[in-house]
Amino acid sequence: MAAPGILLVDKPQGITSHDVVARARRALGTRKIGHAGTLDPMATGLLVLGVEGATRLLTFVVGLDKTYEATIRLGVSTDTDDADGQIVATVDASFLDSARIAEAVAPLTGRISQVPSTFSAIKVDGRRAYDLARAGEDVQLKAREVTVSRFDVIAERRPSTGSGTEGVVDLDVVVDCSSGTYIRSLARDLGAALGVGGHLTALRRIRIGPFDVTRAAAVDALAEAPQVPPADAAAAVLGRFDVTADEARDLRHGKRLTGAAARLSASPTAAVDPDGVLVGIVERRGADVKSAMNMPEEAAR
Known part of the structure; x- marks a missing residue:
């Protein structure tokens, strides 16, 4: 299975964004690839693709400036x-x-x-x-x-x-x-x-948003292109909320972090465990922090 992550691609002129997705699927050997906004065939430049479980993060990328x-x-x-x-x-x-x-x-x-x-x-x-x-x-x-x-x-x-x-x-x-x-x-x-x-x-x-075309891969080099890890991508878009191993476990089990809202710099934001793994997207609920979207561990690494 392909590793989950955000793949930045520099689309050339004359092909569709869906063509780029198809090439990425062949290059990475997976069907589970989506995009955050298309470009017309005439246009070139940055496409943001989500691979495997990181496709869940694309909803936070679509609306960026x-x-x-x-x-x-x-x-x-x-x-x-x-x-x-x-x-x-x-x-x-x-x-x-x-x-x-x-x-x-x-x-x-x-x-x-x-x-x-x-x-x-x-x-x-x-x-x-x-x-x-x-x-x-x-x-x-x-x-x-x-x-x-x-x-x-x-x-x-x-x-x-x-x-x-x-x-x-x-x-x-x-x-x-x-x-x-x-x-x-x-x-x-x-x-x-x-x-x-x-x-x-x-x-x-x-x-x-925070993603620049200078970091993007050419369409003929997708198999070797580095991906942005889910935790790094989510933190770049939403901000980062570091949690302990116990807090990560509680969030994954659907529990609230009582009184932790004061530690949030933004809501929603990306909760990241001590190993640098994305736990999920969390938000304020009064004085507490609650998971708005959990990331399965195999999709977050």
């Missing part, structure tokens, strides 16, 4: 809001200057209301929005509140005459955002605010 590097092309709109779609409009954007672009970026930071791309994986009446859109059906998605804590333009490029892309402006950006934010929608909305349209031409996820 993320960081993306992206390229936005102003002056061209597509039906999918990214480079995989069909061009639906072109406008000369060469008149835009840096000050005007910065002025349009500002309202797209902070707590914002965002309509996801029509070609997203959001379900509408049990069907994926992208399936409905590809079938020619009218898809109306509701706006959702998201947080964009950073939307920085790192570079601004204007293709030279004769390149075949005159009139566009390419922006290299870095975005820190809450889970559920669509970078494609930011590109679309920035283009709309500037009156020229826009879409995403490149996207790379470089961080999910």
